[in-house]
Amino acid sequence: MTDPLVEMHGITVDFPGVRAIDGVDLTLVEGEVHALMGENGAGKSTVIGALTGTYPLSAGAIRIGGESVSPSGVASARAAGIATVFQEAHLSPKLSVAENIMLGAEVRGRLGIDWKATRARAAEVLANLGLDDLDPRARLTSLSPAAKQLVAIARALVLEPRVLVLDEPTSSLDAAEARTVLGVVRRLRREGVAILFVSHFIEHVFAVADRLTVLRGGRVVAEYDASEVERAEVISRMIGEDIDALREIRSDRLAHHYAASGTPTLRAEGLGRRGVMHPTDIELSRGEVVGFAGLRGSGRTELARLVGGSMHADSGEIWVDGERVKLRGPSTALHRRIAVSPENLRDGGIIGGLTARENVTLALQAMRGWSRPLSRGEQEALLDTYLDALHIVPGDLDRPVESLSGGTQQKMLLARLLATRPHVLILDEPTRGIDIGAKVEIQRHIAKLAGDGVAVVFISSELEEIVRVSDRIVVLKDREKIGELMGGPGVTVDTIVEMIASGPGFDLD
CATH class of the missing domain: 3.40.50.300 (P-loop containing nucleotide triphosphate hydrolases)
Structure with missing residues:
Protein backbone atom coordinates (compact mmCIF):
# COMPACT_ATOMS: atom_id res chain seq x y z
CA MET A 1 0.00 0.00 0.00
CA ILE A 243 -23.95 -16.20 9.30
CA ASP A 244 -25.74 -19.47 10.07
CA ALA A 245 -28.39 -17.30 11.80
CA LEU A 246 -29.95 -16.62 8.39
CA ARG A 247 -29.87 -20.28 7.48
CA GLU A 248 -31.59 -21.14 10.77
CA ILE A 249 -34.52 -18.87 9.88
CA ARG A 250 -34.96 -20.78 6.62
CA SER A 251 -34.74 -24.12 8.43
CA ASP A 252 -37.30 -23.02 11.02
CA ARG A 253 -39.74 -21.95 8.32
CA LEU A 254 -39.32 -25.27 6.49
CA ALA A 255 -39.90 -27.15 9.76
CA HIS A 256 -42.99 -25.03 10.37
CA HIS A 257 -44.33 -26.15 6.95
CA TYR A 258 -47.61 -24.29 7.33
CA ALA A 259 -50.54 -25.27 5.10
CA ALA A 260 -53.58 -23.00 5.35
CA SER A 261 -56.90 -24.59 6.21
CA GLY A 262 -60.31 -23.35 7.19
CA THR A 263 -61.68 -19.87 6.56
CA PRO A 264 -58.98 -17.34 5.60
CA THR A 265 -58.77 -14.26 7.78
CA LEU A 266 -58.70 -12.12 4.60
CA ARG A 267 -60.03 -13.05 1.18
CA ALA A 268 -60.17 -10.86 -1.92
CA GLU A 269 -61.85 -11.65 -5.22
CA GLY A 270 -61.20 -9.65 -8.39
CA LEU A 271 -59.47 -6.90 -6.38
CA GLY A 272 -57.96 -4.34 -8.72
CA ARG A 273 -57.68 -0.77 -9.93
CA ARG A 274 -57.79 0.33 -13.54
CA GLY A 275 -54.32 1.15 -14.88
CA VAL A 276 -52.68 0.09 -11.60
CA MET A 277 -53.43 -3.59 -10.87
CA HIS A 278 -55.29 -6.28 -12.80
CA PRO A 279 -58.17 -7.91 -10.88
CA THR A 280 -56.62 -10.37 -8.43
CA ASP A 281 -57.80 -13.15 -6.15
CA ILE A 282 -55.88 -13.68 -2.93
CA GLU A 283 -56.32 -15.38 0.45
CA LEU A 284 -54.40 -14.82 3.69
CA SER A 285 -54.69 -17.18 6.66
CA ARG A 286 -53.65 -16.80 10.29
CA GLY A 287 -50.22 -18.25 11.02
CA GLU A 288 -49.04 -17.99 7.43
CA VAL A 289 -46.28 -15.89 5.82
CA VAL A 290 -47.19 -15.03 2.23
CA GLY A 291 -44.44 -13.53 0.10
CA PHE A 292 -45.20 -11.15 -2.76
CA ALA A 293 -42.43 -11.67 -5.33
CA GLY A 294 -41.74 -9.89 -8.61
CA LEU A 295 -39.50 -7.39 -10.29
CA ARG A 296 -39.81 -3.64 -9.87
CA GLY A 297 -43.12 -2.55 -11.41
CA SER A 298 -44.66 -6.01 -11.06
CA GLY A 299 -47.47 -4.75 -8.82
CA ARG A 300 -46.17 -5.99 -5.44
CA THR A 301 -46.66 -2.68 -3.66
CA GLU A 302 -49.90 -1.87 -5.48
CA LEU A 303 -51.48 -5.17 -4.45
CA ALA A 304 -50.35 -4.62 -0.86
CA ARG A 305 -51.88 -1.13 -0.83
CA LEU A 306 -55.18 -2.45 -2.24
CA VAL A 307 -55.34 -5.24 0.35
CA GLY A 308 -54.33 -2.84 3.13
CA GLY A 309 -56.86 -0.16 2.20
CA SER A 310 -54.37 2.62 1.46
CA MET A 311 -55.31 2.51 -2.24
CA HIS A 312 -58.94 2.53 -3.36
CA ALA A 313 -59.96 -0.48 -5.47
CA ASP A 314 -62.42 0.07 -8.32
CA SER A 315 -63.15 -3.65 -8.74
CA GLY A 316 -63.52 -6.67 -6.54
CA GLU A 317 -64.55 -7.40 -2.99
CA ILE A 318 -62.80 -8.14 0.33
CA TRP A 319 -63.89 -10.37 3.21
CA VAL A 320 -62.27 -10.08 6.64
CA ASP A 321 -62.95 -12.96 9.04
CA GLY A 322 -65.86 -14.00 6.83
CA GLU A 323 -67.48 -10.54 6.71
CA ARG A 324 -67.58 -8.51 3.49
CA VAL A 325 -66.05 -5.10 4.15
CA LYS A 326 -65.21 -1.82 2.43
CA LEU A 327 -61.71 -0.62 3.28
CA ARG A 328 -62.02 3.13 2.78
CA GLY A 329 -58.53 3.92 4.04
CA PRO A 330 -55.75 2.84 6.42
CA SER A 331 -57.78 3.79 9.50
CA THR A 332 -60.67 1.54 8.42
CA ALA A 333 -58.21 -1.27 7.79
CA LEU A 334 -56.59 -0.72 11.18
CA HIS A 335 -59.94 -1.09 12.94
CA ARG A 336 -60.30 -4.38 11.07
CA ARG A 337 -56.91 -5.39 12.51
CA ILE A 338 -55.07 -4.96 9.19
CA ALA A 339 -51.78 -3.09 9.67
CA VAL A 340 -49.51 -1.93 6.85
CA SER A 341 -45.83 -0.95 6.85
CA PRO A 342 -45.31 1.16 3.69
CA GLU A 343 -42.45 0.74 1.23
CA ASN A 344 -41.12 4.21 2.06
CA LEU A 345 -40.69 4.91 5.78
CA ARG A 346 -41.43 8.60 5.18
CA ASP A 347 -44.61 7.85 3.21
CA GLY A 348 -47.11 7.17 5.95
CA GLY A 349 -44.48 5.46 8.07
CA ILE A 350 -41.99 7.09 10.39
CA ILE A 351 -42.54 10.72 11.46
CA GLY A 352 -38.98 11.97 11.82
CA GLY A 353 -39.67 14.94 14.10
CA LEU A 354 -41.40 12.87 16.78
CA THR A 355 -39.55 10.81 19.34
CA ALA A 356 -39.29 7.07 18.99
CA ARG A 357 -41.71 6.72 21.93
CA GLU A 358 -44.31 8.87 20.16
CA ASN A 359 -43.87 6.98 16.89
CA VAL A 360 -44.41 3.59 18.55
CA THR A 361 -47.59 4.65 20.38
CA LEU A 362 -49.06 6.64 17.46
CA ALA A 363 -51.23 3.93 15.83
CA LEU A 364 -52.64 2.60 19.10
CA GLN A 365 -53.48 6.15 20.20
CA ALA A 366 -55.24 6.78 16.88
CA MET A 367 -57.33 3.63 17.33
CA ARG A 368 -58.20 4.62 20.88
CA GLY A 369 -59.11 8.20 19.97
CA TRP A 370 -57.32 11.42 20.83
CA SER A 371 -59.83 12.25 23.58
CA ARG A 372 -58.42 9.32 25.61
CA PRO A 373 -54.64 9.79 25.62
CA LEU A 374 -52.42 6.93 26.68
CA SER A 375 -50.97 7.49 30.13
CA ARG A 376 -47.22 7.38 30.73
CA GLY A 377 -47.69 4.06 32.51
CA GLU A 378 -49.60 2.59 29.55
CA GLN A 379 -46.88 3.81 27.19
CA GLU A 380 -44.16 2.23 29.34
CA ALA A 381 -46.02 -1.08 29.51
CA LEU A 382 -46.48 -1.05 25.75
CA LEU A 383 -42.85 -0.21 25.06
CA ASP A 384 -41.53 -2.79 27.52
CA THR A 385 -43.31 -5.45 25.47
CA TYR A 386 -41.22 -4.72 22.40
CA LEU A 387 -37.86 -3.50 23.75
CA ASP A 388 -36.50 -6.99 24.28
CA ALA A 389 -38.36 -8.67 21.43
CA LEU A 390 -36.98 -6.28 18.81
CA HIS A 391 -33.70 -5.43 20.58
CA ILE A 392 -34.57 -1.74 20.83
CA VAL A 393 -32.14 0.29 22.95
CA PRO A 394 -34.08 2.03 25.78
CA GLY A 395 -31.96 5.17 25.40
CA ASP A 396 -33.29 5.63 21.86
CA LEU A 397 -36.92 6.05 22.95
CA ASP A 398 -36.82 9.77 23.67
CA ARG A 399 -34.57 10.77 20.75
CA PRO A 400 -36.11 12.16 17.53
CA VAL A 401 -36.59 9.09 15.36
CA GLU A 402 -34.93 10.83 12.39
CA SER A 403 -31.66 10.72 14.35
CA LEU A 404 -31.76 6.92 14.63
CA SER A 405 -30.35 4.37 12.21
CA GLY A 406 -32.50 2.95 9.41
CA GLY A 407 -32.69 -0.46 11.08
CA THR A 408 -33.83 1.07 14.38
CA GLN A 409 -36.45 3.17 12.57
CA GLN A 410 -37.77 0.05 10.86
CA LYS A 411 -38.00 -1.78 14.19
CA MET A 412 -39.81 1.21 15.73
CA LEU A 413 -42.38 1.09 12.92
CA LEU A 414 -42.82 -2.65 13.39
CA ALA A 415 -43.36 -2.12 17.12
CA ARG A 416 -46.00 0.54 16.34
CA LEU A 417 -47.91 -1.87 14.10
CA LEU A 418 -47.65 -4.76 16.55
CA ALA A 419 -49.09 -2.55 19.30
CA THR A 420 -52.41 -2.64 17.42
CA ARG A 421 -52.47 -6.46 17.74
CA PRO A 422 -53.06 -7.04 14.01
CA HIS A 423 -54.62 -10.16 12.52
CA VAL A 424 -53.07 -9.26 9.15
CA LEU A 425 -49.68 -7.55 8.96
CA ILE A 426 -48.46 -6.28 5.57
CA LEU A 427 -44.73 -5.50 5.43
CA ASP A 428 -43.52 -3.79 2.25
CA GLU A 429 -39.69 -3.90 2.04
CA PRO A 430 -39.21 -4.02 5.84
CA THR A 431 -35.50 -4.87 5.48
CA ARG A 432 -34.50 -2.59 2.60
CA GLY A 433 -31.61 -0.26 3.38
CA ILE A 434 -30.74 -1.85 6.72
CA ASP A 435 -27.79 -3.92 7.81
CA ILE A 436 -27.61 -7.70 8.00
CA GLY A 437 -27.95 -7.77 11.80
CA ALA A 438 -31.24 -5.84 11.77
CA LYS A 439 -32.45 -8.04 8.88
CA VAL A 440 -31.86 -11.15 10.94
CA GLU A 441 -33.80 -9.70 13.89
CA ILE A 442 -36.77 -8.62 11.75
CA GLN A 443 -36.93 -11.90 9.82
CA ARG A 444 -36.83 -13.86 13.08
CA HIS A 445 -39.67 -11.75 14.45
CA ILE A 446 -41.75 -12.28 11.29
CA ALA A 447 -41.42 -16.04 11.80
CA LYS A 448 -42.44 -15.63 15.45
CA LEU A 449 -45.50 -13.54 14.50
CA ALA A 450 -46.68 -16.27 12.16
CA GLY A 451 -46.17 -18.79 14.94
CA ASP A 452 -48.39 -16.59 17.14
CA GLY A 453 -51.20 -16.71 14.57
CA VAL A 454 -50.73 -13.49 12.58
CA ALA A 455 -51.23 -13.56 8.80
CA VAL A 456 -48.10 -11.87 7.42
CA VAL A 457 -47.57 -10.49 3.92
CA PHE A 458 -43.86 -10.07 3.24
CA ILE A 459 -42.59 -8.05 0.26
CA SER A 460 -38.93 -7.80 -0.68
CA SER A 461 -36.94 -7.06 -3.81
CA GLU A 462 -34.43 -9.63 -2.50
CA LEU A 463 -35.85 -12.96 -3.64
CA GLU A 464 -33.58 -14.83 -1.21
CA GLU A 465 -35.53 -13.22 1.64
CA ILE A 466 -38.86 -14.18 0.09
CA VAL A 467 -37.76 -17.81 -0.19
CA ARG A 468 -36.30 -17.82 3.33
CA VAL A 469 -39.38 -16.65 5.27
CA SER A 470 -42.44 -17.53 3.16
CA ASP A 471 -44.88 -20.42 3.52
CA ARG A 472 -46.47 -19.45 0.22
CA ILE A 473 -45.28 -17.11 -2.53
CA VAL A 474 -47.51 -15.03 -4.80
CA VAL A 475 -45.62 -14.23 -7.98
CA LEU A 476 -46.46 -11.05 -9.91
CA LYS A 477 -45.46 -9.66 -13.28
CA ASP A 478 -46.60 -6.54 -15.14
CA ARG A 479 -49.17 -5.71 -12.43
CA GLU A 480 -50.75 -9.14 -12.59
CA LYS A 481 -50.65 -12.24 -10.43
CA ILE A 482 -49.15 -15.00 -12.59
CA GLY A 483 -49.05 -17.83 -10.08
CA GLU A 484 -48.40 -19.11 -6.58
CA LEU A 485 -45.74 -21.39 -5.10
CA MET A 486 -45.92 -23.36 -1.88
CA GLY A 487 -42.79 -22.87 0.19
CA GLY A 488 -40.56 -25.87 0.68
CA PRO A 489 -37.09 -27.29 0.05
CA GLY A 490 -37.73 -27.44 -3.70
CA VAL A 491 -38.47 -23.71 -4.02
CA THR A 492 -35.46 -21.54 -4.79
CA VAL A 493 -34.76 -18.10 -6.21
CA ASP A 494 -34.35 -19.79 -9.60
CA THR A 495 -37.87 -21.21 -9.30
CA ILE A 496 -39.32 -17.70 -8.98
CA VAL A 497 -37.11 -16.27 -11.73
CA GLU A 498 -38.13 -19.04 -14.13
CA MET A 499 -41.82 -18.43 -13.39
CA ILE A 500 -41.42 -14.70 -14.06
CA ALA A 501 -39.44 -15.34 -17.24
CA SER A 502 -41.97 -17.84 -18.59
CA GLY A 503 -45.02 -15.88 -17.50
CA PRO A 504 -47.19 -13.80 -19.85
CA GLY A 505 -45.13 -11.35 -21.90
CA PHE A 506 -45.91 -7.70 -22.58
CA ASP A 507 -48.09 -7.35 -25.63
CA LEU A 508 -47.72 -4.11 -27.60
CA ASP A 509 -50.92 -4.74 -29.61
Missing part, protein backbone atom coordinates in the same frame (compact mmCIF):
# COMPACT_ATOMS: atom_id res chain seq x y z
CA THR A 2 1.31 3.45 -0.91
CA ASP A 3 1.48 6.27 1.64
CA PRO A 4 -2.02 7.15 2.84
CA LEU A 5 -3.61 10.40 1.73
CA VAL A 6 -5.95 10.46 4.75
CA GLU A 7 -5.01 9.20 8.21
CA MET A 8 -7.59 9.07 11.00
CA HIS A 9 -6.03 8.00 14.31
CA GLY A 10 -7.90 7.24 17.55
CA ILE A 11 -11.05 9.06 16.40
CA THR A 12 -13.59 9.30 19.22
CA VAL A 13 -16.93 11.12 19.06
CA ASP A 14 -19.30 11.52 22.00
CA PHE A 15 -22.98 12.42 21.93
CA PRO A 16 -24.92 13.23 25.10
CA GLY A 17 -24.90 10.08 27.18
CA VAL A 18 -23.33 7.85 24.54
CA ARG A 19 -19.97 7.24 22.87
CA ALA A 20 -20.75 6.95 19.14
CA ILE A 21 -17.28 5.86 17.96
CA ASP A 22 -14.31 4.92 20.10
CA GLY A 23 -10.67 5.03 18.98
CA VAL A 24 -11.30 4.45 15.27
CA ASP A 25 -8.28 4.22 12.95
CA LEU A 26 -8.88 4.56 9.20
CA THR A 27 -6.65 5.33 6.22
CA LEU A 28 -7.51 6.28 2.64
CA VAL A 29 -5.12 5.92 -0.28
CA GLU A 30 -5.16 7.62 -3.69
CA GLY A 31 -6.63 5.42 -6.40
CA GLU A 32 -8.26 3.07 -3.92
CA VAL A 33 -11.83 2.34 -2.86
CA HIS A 34 -12.00 1.73 0.90
CA ALA A 35 -15.35 0.32 2.02
CA LEU A 36 -16.60 1.16 5.51
CA MET A 37 -18.96 -1.59 6.66
CA GLY A 38 -21.08 -2.35 9.68
CA GLU A 39 -24.68 -2.74 10.74
CA ASN A 40 -26.91 0.27 11.32
CA GLY A 41 -25.74 2.04 14.45
CA ALA A 42 -22.19 0.67 14.11
CA GLY A 43 -20.79 4.18 13.67
CA LYS A 44 -20.33 4.53 9.89
CA SER A 45 -22.19 7.83 9.63
CA THR A 46 -20.32 9.18 12.66
CA VAL A 47 -16.97 8.37 11.04
CA ILE A 48 -18.09 10.26 7.94
CA GLY A 49 -19.22 13.15 10.13
CA ALA A 50 -15.86 13.23 11.90
CA LEU A 51 -13.98 13.30 8.59
CA THR A 52 -16.20 16.00 7.10
CA GLY A 53 -16.31 18.16 10.22
CA THR A 54 -20.01 17.83 11.03
CA TYR A 55 -19.22 16.07 14.34
CA PRO A 56 -16.51 17.47 16.66
CA LEU A 57 -13.86 15.06 17.88
CA SER A 58 -13.64 14.14 21.55
CA ALA A 59 -10.24 12.59 20.88
CA GLY A 60 -8.01 11.63 17.97
CA ALA A 61 -6.46 13.38 14.99
CA ILE A 62 -6.90 13.64 11.23
CA ARG A 63 -4.08 14.18 8.73
CA ILE A 64 -4.54 14.82 5.01
CA GLY A 65 -1.47 14.71 2.82
CA GLY A 66 0.69 14.59 5.95
CA GLU A 67 -0.79 17.79 7.44
CA SER A 68 -3.04 17.95 10.49
CA VAL A 69 -6.55 19.23 9.73
CA SER A 70 -9.60 19.97 11.84
CA PRO A 71 -12.61 20.32 9.50
CA SER A 72 -15.37 22.34 11.13
CA GLY A 73 -18.04 21.72 8.52
CA VAL A 74 -18.71 20.83 4.91
CA ALA A 75 -17.11 24.02 3.58
CA SER A 76 -13.85 23.55 5.49
CA ALA A 77 -13.79 19.86 4.53
CA ARG A 78 -14.10 20.81 0.88
CA ALA A 79 -11.31 23.30 1.31
CA ALA A 80 -9.21 20.37 2.58
CA GLY A 81 -10.09 18.41 -0.56
CA ILE A 82 -12.93 16.24 0.81
CA ALA A 83 -16.27 15.99 -1.02
CA THR A 84 -19.25 13.94 0.14
CA VAL A 85 -22.27 12.49 -1.67
CA PHE A 86 -24.87 11.52 0.90
CA GLN A 87 -27.64 8.92 0.58
CA GLU A 88 -30.13 11.76 0.19
CA ALA A 89 -28.62 13.73 -2.69
CA HIS A 90 -30.28 17.08 -1.79
CA LEU A 91 -30.51 18.18 -5.40
CA SER A 92 -32.84 20.94 -6.61
CA PRO A 93 -35.59 19.38 -8.76
CA LYS A 94 -36.57 22.65 -10.48
CA LEU A 95 -33.05 23.32 -11.72
CA SER A 96 -31.29 21.85 -14.72
CA VAL A 97 -28.53 19.25 -14.62
CA ALA A 98 -25.88 21.94 -15.20
CA GLU A 99 -27.36 24.26 -12.56
CA ASN A 100 -27.32 21.44 -9.99
CA ILE A 101 -23.77 20.40 -10.81
CA MET A 102 -22.40 23.95 -10.71
CA LEU A 103 -24.50 25.25 -7.79
CA GLY A 104 -22.19 27.49 -5.77
CA ALA A 105 -19.38 27.07 -8.30
CA GLU A 106 -20.84 28.91 -11.30
CA VAL A 107 -18.43 30.50 -13.77
CA ARG A 108 -18.67 34.27 -13.40
CA GLY A 109 -17.91 37.11 -15.78
CA ARG A 110 -18.07 40.88 -15.58
CA LEU A 111 -21.87 40.86 -15.72
CA GLY A 112 -22.49 38.00 -13.31
CA ILE A 113 -22.89 34.30 -14.04
CA ASP A 114 -21.64 33.25 -17.46
CA TRP A 115 -24.24 30.56 -18.17
CA LYS A 116 -22.64 29.37 -21.39
CA ALA A 117 -19.32 28.80 -19.64
CA THR A 118 -21.10 27.28 -16.63
CA ARG A 119 -22.91 24.75 -18.81
CA ALA A 120 -19.67 24.00 -20.65
CA ARG A 121 -17.90 23.30 -17.35
CA ALA A 122 -20.77 21.01 -16.25
CA ALA A 123 -20.54 19.16 -19.59
CA GLU A 124 -16.79 18.76 -19.06
CA VAL A 125 -17.29 17.22 -15.61
CA LEU A 126 -19.92 14.84 -17.02
CA ALA A 127 -17.61 13.88 -19.90
CA ASN A 128 -14.82 13.10 -17.44
CA LEU A 129 -17.20 10.65 -15.76
CA GLY A 130 -18.07 9.05 -19.11
CA LEU A 131 -21.54 10.64 -19.05
CA ASP A 132 -21.40 12.51 -22.36
CA ASP A 133 -24.99 11.47 -23.13
CA LEU A 134 -26.41 13.34 -20.12
CA ASP A 135 -27.79 16.69 -21.35
CA PRO A 136 -26.66 19.56 -19.08
CA ARG A 137 -29.83 21.48 -20.03
CA ALA A 138 -32.20 18.69 -18.98
CA ARG A 139 -34.43 19.28 -15.97
CA LEU A 140 -33.62 17.14 -12.98
CA THR A 141 -37.22 15.88 -12.81
CA SER A 142 -36.77 14.15 -16.17
CA LEU A 143 -33.92 11.93 -14.93
CA SER A 144 -33.90 8.39 -13.58
CA PRO A 145 -32.81 7.76 -9.96
CA ALA A 146 -29.42 6.57 -11.21
CA ALA A 147 -28.90 9.67 -13.33
CA LYS A 148 -29.76 11.88 -10.35
CA GLN A 149 -27.19 10.03 -8.25
CA LEU A 150 -24.59 10.62 -10.96
CA VAL A 151 -25.46 14.33 -11.03
CA ALA A 152 -24.81 14.41 -7.27
CA ILE A 153 -21.42 12.76 -7.82
CA ALA A 154 -20.61 15.20 -10.63
CA ARG A 155 -21.43 18.13 -8.34
CA ALA A 156 -19.05 16.74 -5.71
CA LEU A 157 -16.27 16.54 -8.32
CA VAL A 158 -16.54 20.09 -9.67
CA LEU A 159 -13.83 21.35 -7.29
CA GLU A 160 -11.63 18.32 -8.07
CA PRO A 161 -11.43 16.85 -4.55
CA ARG A 162 -8.71 14.44 -3.53
CA VAL A 163 -11.11 12.46 -1.35
CA LEU A 164 -14.66 11.42 -2.28
CA VAL A 165 -17.04 9.99 0.33
CA LEU A 166 -19.98 8.01 -1.09
CA ASP A 167 -22.67 7.26 1.51
CA GLU A 168 -25.05 4.54 0.25
CA PRO A 169 -24.89 5.68 -3.41
CA THR A 170 -26.84 2.66 -4.71
CA SER A 171 -29.42 2.19 -1.94
CA SER A 172 -32.44 3.29 -4.02
CA LEU A 173 -31.32 1.88 -7.40
CA ASP A 174 -32.19 -1.31 -9.25
CA ALA A 175 -29.47 -3.66 -10.48
CA ALA A 176 -28.93 -1.98 -13.86
CA GLU A 177 -28.82 1.49 -12.33
CA ALA A 178 -26.39 0.34 -9.64
CA ARG A 179 -24.06 -1.04 -12.31
CA THR A 180 -23.95 2.40 -13.95
CA VAL A 181 -23.03 4.13 -10.69
CA LEU A 182 -20.45 1.50 -9.75
CA GLY A 183 -18.89 1.87 -13.18
CA VAL A 184 -18.33 5.56 -12.44
CA VAL A 185 -16.78 4.66 -9.06
CA ARG A 186 -14.27 2.40 -10.82
CA ARG A 187 -13.45 5.16 -13.29
CA LEU A 188 -12.76 7.62 -10.46
CA ARG A 189 -10.50 5.08 -8.79
CA ARG A 190 -8.45 4.79 -12.00
CA GLU A 191 -8.11 8.56 -12.02
CA GLY A 192 -6.47 8.49 -8.58
CA VAL A 193 -9.32 9.68 -6.34
CA ALA A 194 -9.31 8.25 -2.81
CA ILE A 195 -12.82 6.92 -2.22
CA LEU A 196 -14.54 6.06 1.07
CA PHE A 197 -17.48 3.85 0.08
CA VAL A 198 -20.36 3.04 2.44
CA SER A 199 -23.02 0.54 1.38
CA HIS A 200 -25.17 -2.17 2.92
CA PHE A 201 -25.12 -4.09 -0.39
CA ILE A 202 -22.41 -6.72 0.03
CA GLU A 203 -22.15 -7.45 -3.69
CA HIS A 204 -21.78 -3.76 -4.54
CA VAL A 205 -18.97 -3.46 -2.01
CA PHE A 206 -17.08 -6.43 -3.41
CA ALA A 207 -17.59 -5.14 -6.95
CA VAL A 208 -15.55 -1.98 -6.32
CA ALA A 209 -13.67 -2.15 -3.00
CA ASP A 210 -9.93 -2.71 -2.57
CA ARG A 211 -9.99 -2.69 1.24
CA LEU A 212 -12.71 -3.17 3.86
CA THR A 213 -12.95 -1.83 7.39
CA VAL A 214 -15.67 -3.32 9.60
CA LEU A 215 -17.19 -1.39 12.51
CA ARG A 216 -19.29 -2.80 15.31
CA GLY A 217 -20.43 -0.89 18.34
CA GLY A 218 -18.44 2.18 17.33
CA ARG A 219 -15.11 0.32 17.13
CA VAL A 220 -13.04 -1.19 14.33
CA VAL A 221 -13.31 -4.98 14.59
CA ALA A 222 -11.56 -5.96 11.34
CA GLU A 223 -9.78 -4.71 8.24
CA TYR A 224 -9.40 -6.84 5.11
CA ASP A 225 -8.00 -6.87 1.63
CA ALA A 226 -11.22 -7.29 -0.38
CA SER A 227 -9.65 -9.86 -2.70
CA GLU A 228 -8.64 -12.12 0.17
CA VAL A 229 -11.74 -12.39 2.35
CA GLU A 230 -14.98 -14.35 2.06
CA ARG A 231 -18.31 -12.54 2.24
CA ALA A 232 -19.51 -14.78 5.07
CA GLU A 233 -16.50 -13.75 7.18
CA VAL A 234 -17.25 -10.05 6.69
CA ILE A 235 -20.94 -10.48 7.51
CA SER A 236 -20.11 -12.49 10.62
CA ARG A 237 -17.79 -9.74 11.89
CA MET A 238 -20.47 -7.11 11.16
CA ILE A 239 -23.20 -8.79 13.18
CA GLY A 240 -21.03 -10.42 15.81
CA GLU A 241 -22.61 -13.81 15.24
CA ASP A 242 -22.32 -16.59 12.72
